[in-house]
Each structure stands twice: as structure tokens, then as C-alpha cells.
Amino acid sequence: xxxxxxVIEWQKIRMRPDLRNLFLEKDREIWxxxxxxxxxxxxxxxxxxxxxxxxxxxxxxSEEDWRRMPKERMDELDRRFRAxxxxxxxxxxxxxxxxxxx
Numbered sequence: 001x002x003x004x005x006x007v008i009e010w011q012k013i014r015m016r017p018d019l020r021n022l023f024l025e026k027d028r029e030i031w032x033x034x035x036x037x038x039x040x041x042x043x044x045x046x047x048x049x050x051x052x053x054x055x056x057x058x059x060x061x062s063e064e065d066w067r068r069m070p071k072e073r074m075d076e077l078d079r080r081f082r083a084x085x086x087x088x089x090x091x092x093x094x095x096x097x098x099x100x101x102x
Contacts (some may be wrong), residue, residue: 008060
């Protein structure tokens with residue numbers, strides 16, 4: 001039997017400092033609410049860096065649960081988010097980590 005590790009999806013986003021509050025609001029309304037409906041989603045933390053940085057730490061029960069999210073669903077959430085915040089930000093880096101101990 002294979003061990004299933006919790007997975008962290010880590011994203012670094014850079015934006016104009018004047019957009020940060022709006023970004024956080026729309027991220028919560030669209031992405032966090034949308035992900036919360038997915039099986040295997042365990043939660044999300046938002047870390048604030050410098051004025052132009054936001055880090056998203058998204059927890060999944062397993063990599064399989066994370067990868068199982070339908071592409072159409074991801075595309076729909078992305079489309080809705082970009083309609084609300086079309087410019088002034090960019091995903092600078094994305095990584096994934098396996099949690100070795102809870």
C-alpha cells in the first residue's frame with residue numbers, strides 16, 4: 001500500500017501594491033470558495049510578503065486529489081478571477097511540496 005502524503009501547492013504572486021487588498025478579496029471570493037467545494041481540499045493560507053508580494057499556501061489531502069480537479073473547473077475559476085482583476089499582477093512562481101509529518 002502506497003503512502004499518501006498531504007500536498008502543499010505554493011504560489012508566489014507579485015502585484016502592484018495598490019491592488020493587494022482587491023486581489024485578496026477576489027481570491028477569497030472566487031478561488032478559495034471554489035476550491036473549498038473540491039474533494040481533498042484541506043485549506044488555504046495567505047502570506048503577505050513585501051508590498052508587492054502575496055504567497056498562497058494551498059493544502060490538499062494528496063497529490064491525487066489536487067490533480068483530480070477538472071481542468072474545466074480550474075479554467076472557469078481563472079476566467080472569473082481574471083474578469084475581476086485583469087491586470088497588474090502575475091504568478092511569479094509555483095511549487096509543490098509533500099508534507100512529511102502532520
